[in-house]
Amino acid sequence: MKRSLSILPSVELQTSEFIAAACAAGTHEPYQAELEFDDFRVALIFQVISPAPSHGIDSPQDGLTITDVFVPVQYRRRGWLVAYLRLCAGLVNGPIFIVGMHGPVRDALLRHGFRVLTDDVLVLGL
Numbered sequence: 001m002k003r004s005l006s007i008l009p010s011v012e013l014q015t016s017e018f019i020a021a022a023c024a025a026g027t028h029e030p031y032q033a034e035l036e037f038d039d040f041r042v043a044l045i046f047q048v049i050s051p052a053p054s055h056g057i058d059s060p061q062d063g064l065t066i067t068d069v070f071v072p073v074q075y076r077r078r079g080w081l082v083a084y085l086r087l088c089a090g091l092v093n094g095p096i097f098i099v100g101m102h103g104p105v106r107d108a109l110l111r112h113g114f115r116v117l118t119d120d121v122l123v124l125g126l
Helices: 011-025 080-091 103-111
Strands: 031-037 040-049 061-070 096-099 115-118 121-124
Touching: 011 031, 011 040, 011 080, 061 080, 080 096, 080 103, 103 121
Parallel strands: 061 096
Antiparallel strands: 031 040, 040 061, 096 121, 115 121
16 A cells, blocks of 8 residues: 555645545555655554444544654644645544644644544544
8 A cells, every 4th residue: 555655746645545545445444554755754544433422423434543743844833734634634524633742733733623632632523
C-alpha cells in the first residue's frame, strides 16, 4: 500500500487515496499507512468504529486516527495542519482522532473545534 501511495505528489493526495482504499477494503480491521512527501509525514489508522451509545455513536462509523505528524519548519504556524485536518474531516464519515499533540499545536486544535477525549487524544466530530 505505502509503495503505490508514495508516488503521489502530496501527503494530501496520498491521504485521499488511502481513505478511498480503506473504504473499498470493507474490513473492520484497522487499515494503516505512513505517508510521506517532501519532508511532510503523517501516520494514519482508518477503522470502522462500533456503536457506542454512551459516546453518541448509534451506528457504525468510519474513524480516522492520526498518530504522527511532521510538518517542515518552513510550513509551521501557517495553517497547514488545520487545513489538512479539514481535508481529513471531509473525507471521513465519522470522527477524527489525533494523538500526542501538546503545547501550542494542541491549543490551536482546541480553538478549531477539537475537544479533549483523554489526556493524549483530541477528537473532532464525536
